[in-house]
Amino acid sequence: MMSGKFLKVSCRDCSSESIIFSRATIPIACAVCGATMTNPSGGKAQLVGCSVVEILE
Numbered sequence: 001m002m003s004g005k006f007l008k009v010s011c012r013d014c015s016s017e018s019i020i021f022s023r024a025t026i027p028i029a030c031a032v033c034g035a036t037m038t039n040p041s042g043g044k045a046q047l048v049g050c051s052v053v054e055i056l057e
């Protein structure tokens with residue numbers, strides 16, 4: 001079973017919060033400042049420019 005969680009993350013550059021999927025397979029950029037927040041790595045999103053605020057079910 002492919003399980004994944006949604007994560008609420010905070011951009012390190014502008015502190016705006018976004019919801020991302022933990023297994024996102026494409027890079028995700030901050031909607032506000034455009035900073036790269038995640039890069040796909042080994043089937044899951046590697047957080048590069050954001051911090052996890054909350055793990056959503």
Ligand SMILES: [Zn+2]
Nearest residue numbers: 011014030033
């Ligand atoms: Zn940002």
